[in-house]
Amino acid sequence: LADNLDAASNLFLGRELVNAFGFVDESKMEAETRKIMARLNPNFRKFNVPVSALSGGQRQSVAIARAVYFNAKILIMDEPTAALGPHETQMVSELIQELKAQGLGIFLIEHDIHNVMKLCDRASVMKNGQLVGTVNVDEVTDEDILSMIILGKKPAKAA
Incomplete structure (x- = not known):
């Protein structure tokens, strides 16, 4: 995000909406931003x-609103809750769950095993640059995934 710009300017950065005269239509951009944010984060007020x-x-x-507004089919999220406090982490987790419910595919790169178990349908584990395996999270435990990470072996029950 461009720190010096507001939400609408960031959402439309490089894709600014223009009026019939070719000038940036800031009011339309703000209105569109309000619509998408109402869908993603109804408590957002700092436009x-x-x-x-x-x-x-x-x-x-x-950042997520920008991708969703421009019809992304898949979001790749790399540690989206890293360095966030508990309240903000919960907010982002709820947003991820809402996007999943809306049918958006999410590829989540995550080290927090609790987030993996809470937010993911499937988990793929890598060790030393090699794929250990992919499991359905509802068929394994936290310990099973940790074992994949540490031992580099897929659990027998998920094989």
Whole structure:
């Protein structure tokens, strides 16, 4: 995100909406931003401040809104809750669950085993650059996945 720009300017960065005269239509961009944010994060209210003034969770919402608004079919999220506080982590987790419910594919790169178990349908584990295996999270335990990470072997019950 561009820290000095507000949510709408970040959402449309490089894809600004223009009016019939070719000028940037800031009011339409803000209206569209309000619509998408209402869908993704109904509690978002800071539309007219630079994103540098937003919390980590709110910043993640703006970044995700950009992808969703422009019809992404899959989101790749690399440690989306890293360095966030508990409240913001919960907010981003709820957003991920909502996006899943809306049918958006999410490829989540995550080291927190609890987030993997809570947010993912399947988990793929790598060790030393090699794929250990992919399991359905509802068929394994946290310990099974940790064993895959440490031992580099898929659990027998998931084989």
